[in-house]
Amino acid sequence: GQNIDQPTEMTATEGAIVQINCTYQTSGFNGLFWYQQHAGEAPTFLSYNVLDGLEEKGRFSSFLSRSKGYSYLLLKELQMKDSASYLCAVRDLGSGGSYIPTFGRGTSLIVHP
Amino acid sequence: GAGVSQSPSNKVTEKGKDVELRCDPISGHTALYWYRQSLGQGLEFLIYFQGNSAPDKSGLPSDRFSAERTGGSVSTLTIQRTQQEDSAVYLCASSKTGYTDTQYFGPGTRLTVL
Numbered sequence: 001g002q003n004i005d006q007p008t009e010m011t012a013t014e015g016a017i018v019q020i021n022c023t024y025q026t027s028g029f030n031g032l033f034w035y036q037q038h039a040g041e042a043p044t045f046l047s048y049n050v051l052d053g054l055e056e057k058g059r060f061s062s063f064l065s066r067s068k069g070y071s072y073l074l075l076k077e078l079q080m081k082d083s084a085s086y087l088c089a090v091r092d093l094g095s096g097g098s099y100i101p102t103f104g105r106g107t108s109l110i111v112h113p
Numbered sequence: 114g115a116g117v118s119q120s121p122s123n124k125v126t127e128k129g130k131d132v133e134l135r136c137d138p139i140s141g142h143t144a145l146y147w148y149r150q151s152l153g154q155g156l157e158f159l160i161y162f163q164g165n166s167a168p169d170k171s172g173l174p175s176d177r178f179s180a181e182r183t184g185g186s187v188s189t190l191t192i193q194r195t196q197q198e199d200s201a202v203y204l205c206a207s208s209k210t211g212y213t214d215t216q217y218f219g220p221g222t223r224l225t226v227l
Contacts, residue, residue, distance in 0.1 A: 004155075033215070042204060042218035043156070087155065096169030098161055101216065103148075105155035 004104035006088050011110045012078055020073045020086050020107045028093030033101060034062050034073045035087040043087055046073070075109075083111045115139070117219035119205050125225045126195055134190040134222045138207030145188050146208075146216060147180060149201040156204065162188060195226045 003025045012018040024032070031050040035043035049055055049064035049071060061074040073086055085106040094100035118137045126132050138145050147159040158172040162182045173179070177195075182188040192199055202223050206216035 042220050044218070045215045048215060089156075094158075094161075094169050094171055096161075096171040098163075098169040100158055100161055100169055100172075101146075102158060103156035105153075 004088055004090055004102060006086075006104045006107045008105070009108045009110070011112065014078055014080060014111055014113050016078050017074065017076050018078060018109065020075070020088075020109065022071045022073070022088030022104060024069050024071075024088070024090045024104075026069070026090055026092040028099070029066060029090065030093070030099045031091040032062075032064055032071050033089040033091070034060075034071075035089060035103075037085045037087055037106065039084070046086075078111050080111050080113070083109060085109070117205055117207050117217055119203075119219040119222050121222055122220065123223045123225075125227065127227050128197060129194055131191065131193045132195055132224065134192075134203050134224070136188045136190070136205030136207075136219060138186065138188070138205070139217055140186075142207035142209055142217075143185065144208045144210060144214070145182060146206045147188070147190050148204045148206065150204060150221075151201045159190070159203075192224075195224075197226050200224055200226045 006022045034046040037043040047062035054063045059076045064071045085108050087106045088104040089101040091099050091101050120135045145162040148156040160180050161169040164185045177193045180190045202221040204221045205219045208214040208216045
């Protein structure tokens with residue numbers, strides 16, 4: 001089965017940089033996603049990594065190391081609206097034989113002035 | 114175009130009653146997923162559809178839960194004889210093919226079992 005770990009909560013200051021880590025154990029890795037979820041809303045896609053390295057998209061970047069079972073989401077120039085839960089999801093071979101995304105519990109990021 | 118829609122947005126029911134939750138995916142998306150999210154918990158995978166077939170039902174928590182998809186489009190998640198522990202937000206997501214594509218989530222149905 002899968003085991004996905006990420007910190008429960010982080011706080012940061014507006015304008016700063018924050019790194020949210022995610023570690024995982026899988027049997028058949030096939031990609032890692034990061035989603036953002038504001039309170040009371042559905043998750044929205046941020047990034048997808050399937051190869052090692054850094055993917056940059058505006059203020060957000062995501063890094064993957066498959067050999068270490070490790071990813072991070074880097075948020076630059078933090079804004080108050082970035083306060084949300086950030087979900088790490090790993091696509092792994094499920095018991096039913098399909099590649100299914102399994103989600104971590106999410107990291108609640110609080111950005112303060 | 115329109116996103117994933119779900120209905121109802123909120124459902125309050127009494128223990129022991131059956132409920133049906135509906136998901137209307139993005140047009141043309143062949144893959145459809147059901148998840149549930151309890152307070153303070155991560156998303157729990159329930160079932161995955163590719164077209165009308167469900168290659169992976171491994172997440173369904175009990176035989177009280179079932180789902181179907183017709184016409185490769187709308188899906189219904191049915192919970193029979195609801196229990197208080199079924200209370201959660203039920204999220205539906207769709208993607209183009211289901212293998213490497215991004216999932217787009219609906220707004221969810223908040224189910225409360227009294």
